[in-house]
Structure formats: C-alpha cells, structure tokens
Amino acid sequence: MKKRILLTGGAGYIGAHTAVELILQGYDILLIDDFSKSNKALLTGIEKITNKCPSFQEGDCKDSKFLESIFSKNKFDTVIHFAAYKSVKESVQEPLLYYDNNLRSMTELLRAMNNFAVNELIFSSSCTVYGQPDVIPVDETAPFKRAESPYGATKQMCERLLEDVVLAGEKLKVISLRYFNPIGAHPSALIGELPIGVPDNLVPYVTQTAAGLREKLTIFGDDYSTPDGSCLRDFIHVMDLAQAHVSAVEKIDSMPSRNEAFNLGTGEGVSVLGLARKFIEVTGVKLNYEVGPRRPGDIEKVYANPAKAKKLLGWQTKLTLETALADAWRWQKQLA
Ligand code: UFG
Numbered sequence: 001m002k003k004r005i006l007l008t009g010g011a012g013y014i015g016a017h018t019a020v021e022l023i024l025q026g027y028d029i030l031l032i033d034d035f036s037k038s039n040k041a042l043l044t045g046i047e048k049i050t051n052k053c054p055s056f057q058e059g060d061c062k063d064s065k066f067l068e069s070i071f072s073k074n075k076f077d078t079v080i081h082f083a084a085y086k087s088v089k090e091s092v093q094e095p096l097l098y099y100d101n102n103l104r105s106m107t108e109l110l111r112a113m114n115n116f117a118v119n120e121l122i123f124s125s126s127c128t129v130y131g132q133p134d135v136i137p138v139d140e141t142a143p144f145k146r147a148e149s150p151y152g153a154t155k156q157m158c159e160r161l162l163e164d165v166v167l168a169g170e171k172l173k174v175i176s177l178r179y180f181n182p183i184g185a186h187p188s189a190l191i192g193e194l195p196i197g198v199p200d201n202l203v204p205y206v207t208q209t210a211a212g213l214r215e216k217l218t219i220f221g222d223d224y225s226t227p228d229g230s231c232l233r234d235f236i237h238v239m240d241l242a243q244a245h246v247s248a249v250e251k252i253d254s255m256p257s258r259n260e261a262f263n264l265g266t267g268e269g270v271s272v273l274g275l276a277r278k279f280i281e282v283t284g285v286k287l288n289y290e291v292g293p294r295r296p297g298d299i300e301k302v303y304a305n306p307a308k309a310k311k312l313l314g315w316q317t318k319l320t321l322e323t324a325l326a327d328a329w330r331w332q333k334q335l336a
Pocket of ligand 1: 182
C-alpha cells in the first residue's frame with residue numbers, strides 16, 4: 001500500500017510541484033495551506049496536470065485546533081512540512097514574524113504528529129543553515145555557522161529542535177532536505193512560482209522584468225570575492241526538487257539513523273550575473289539590469305556537494321539551468 005501523506009504548505013511553490021509528482025505516482029495526499037504566501041491558482045494547476053482534484057483544507061499550522069481536526073479525520077504515514085515563510089529580505093525586516101511563524105508551526109505540527117502517532121517527517125530545510133560555509137561545495141557534515149538572516153536561523157533552529165525530539169523519543173523519523181535555490185516551473189506551465197507582490201527571489205524578478213512588469217533587475221552587489229563579483233548559488237530545477245521528496249518518502253524507512261539531512265542541489269555554482277546572462281541567451285528576450293548595493297543577509301557563495309543524496313536517496317538532478325530558465329519564462333508568459 002502506498003503511503004498516505006500530509007503536505008503542509010501544499011499550495012506553495014515547492015509543495016505544489018511535489019504534490020503533482022506524488023499524485024502521478026499514485027500517492028494518497030492531503031494538502032493544507034493558509035494562503036498567507038500562496039495562491040489558490042496552483043491548486044487548479046495541480047488538478048489540470050494530474051486530472052485529479054487534490055484533497056485540500058485551508059488552515060494554519062500554528063492553529064492546534066485546525067491540526068487536531070486534520071489529524072483526527074485522516075490517517076497519515078508521512079508528513080512533508082513545507083509551510084514556512086521563506087524570504088531572506090523580509091526576515092531581516094520582520095524577524096519576529098519569521099521566528100513566530102516558522103518555529104510555532106513546527107512545534108504545533110510535532111505535537112499533533114505525536115498525539116496521533118504519525119512518525120515520519122520530511123522537513124523543508126535550506127542551505128542557509130550553513131551560514132557562509134568554509135568549504136565549498138558544502139556537504140552535510142559542515143558545521144552550522146551563524147545564520148546570516150532570521151530566515152536561516154529559523155531553519156537551523158527547526159533542525160536542532162527535530163534532532164532533540166528524535167533523541168528524546170523512539171519512533172519519530174526525520175529527513176531534513178536542505179534546498180539550495182529552487183527555480184523553474186512545471187514543463188506544462190500550469191504551475192510555477194507565484195510570489196505575492198514584488199518578488200524577493202531572483203528568478204521571478206528576472207522573469208517579471210523581462211515581461212515588462214518591473215523596470216529593471218538590480219544585481220545585489222558585484223564586489224564579492226567570486227569570479228564576476230556577484231553572489232554564487234546552486235540553482236536547482238523545482239521538478240528535480242519535487243522528485244527528491246518522492247525519493248525521501250520511499251526511502252525514509254531505510255535510513256542509517258532516525259534523523260538524516262540531505263543537500264539538494266546540482267553541485268554547480270552559478271553567479272547571479274551569470275544567471276541573468278543565461279536567461280537572455282536561453283529566451284532571446286531583453287532584460288534590463290544594473291548593479292546595485294549588496295542585500296543584507298546574503299551569503300557570498302554556496303553550492304552543494306549532493307553525493308549523500310545520490311548514495312542514500314538514489315536521487316540526483318537531471319534538468320539543466322537552461323531548462324529551468326526556459327520553464328520559468330514559459331510560466332511567466334502565460335501569467336501576463
Ligand atoms: N538577487 C539579486 N536581485 C534580486 C533578487 C536576488 O541580485 O532582485 C540575488 C541575491 O542577492 C542572491 C541571489 O540573487 O545573491 C539569490 O537570491 P534569492 O533571494 O533568489 O535566494 P537566496 O539565495 O536568498 O536563497 C534563499 C534561501 C533558499 C531558498 C531561497 C528561496 O537561502 O534556501 O531563498 O526562498 F530556497
């Protein structure tokens with residue numbers, strides 16, 4: 001029997017792409033989302049791609065009564081906890097909002113899982129847990145340096161919290177997936193990244209600028225110690241990322257320990273300027289950009305050593321940066 005899976009934040013960017021993959025692979029899933037940072041349109045997209053209306057309940061993970069009603073009415077084997085705020089910039093401006101939301105949703109969820117004996121958790125973590133790593137590509141054994149942003153600190157704290165809860169109990173199994181920079185969209189262009197208001201993340205800003213919705217892209221800093229002076233990131237296609245969640249669901253029972261973390265990236269560092277140029281090359285579209293000051297909270301350079309995910313999850317990226325940018329552009333064009 002396939003596992004029954006709860007996806008918190010299931011109408012968000014990564015949640016929706018993962019939902020599609022799980023549905024198409026025959027999993028029985030329930031999505032919950034409070035739509036504070038997401039959009040109902042992605043639910044329609046999931047339905048169009050899969051020909052199946054996804055089971056969905058609207059509510060907030062910080063609301064213990066809501067969680068209790070979800071867990072009492074449904075039986076789950078596994079929870080994938082996507083629900084969190086994710087903007088580095090906003091977290092610097094609104095730290096309390098980030099600590100409150102990201103930590104309280106985690107503790108309430110763990111309490112509900114414990115009360116209803118649900119013992120498998122896949123957690124959306126981030127490469128920001130490493131701070132600025134000393135060794136790049138970074139592997140999972142790298143120490144957590146001081147996070148550069150409150151967003152990163154919430155991911156560090158959640159991972160520490162999970163470690164302690166796993167140690168204190170006997171049943172809970174956790175896989176933390178440390179995402180590098182997810183970009184792109186489903187190849188159908190029926191779901192993709194749908195930021196509310198002005199985007200903070202690079203690729204939606206690029207595509208909105210190319211579509212004429214924003215005047216120009218600002219490259220935040222060209223005085224970093226990187227080959228072209230702009231930050232280096234590991235951009236991973238969201239469909240590859242979605243597939244990693246399916247692997248985690250399949251493999252969580254056979255992990256060497258009850259708490260494992262995995263880097264999910266391509267293993268390749270690409271600069272912000274390099275990405276902007278690649279976008280122009282791939283799409284043939286004009287993109288206004290200029291260099292501006294650094295953005296507070298940014299890490300200079302980070303990219304993954306994804307060897308552990310290949311070995312233990314049997315997963316590696318398949319899609320290229322070119323495909324991701326073409327898919328992101330196709331998604332943007334049909335929005336306009
Ligand atoms: N950037 C620009 N101009 C922009 C937007 C971004 O130059 O208009 C630069 C940033 O300064 C940074 C790079 O592009 O150097 C990437 O920035 P993003 O905001 O897209 O993503 P981050 O690297 O800040 O990554 C964070 C977390 C990830 C998370 C990602 C998406 O570290 O874990 O946000 O939420 F996946």
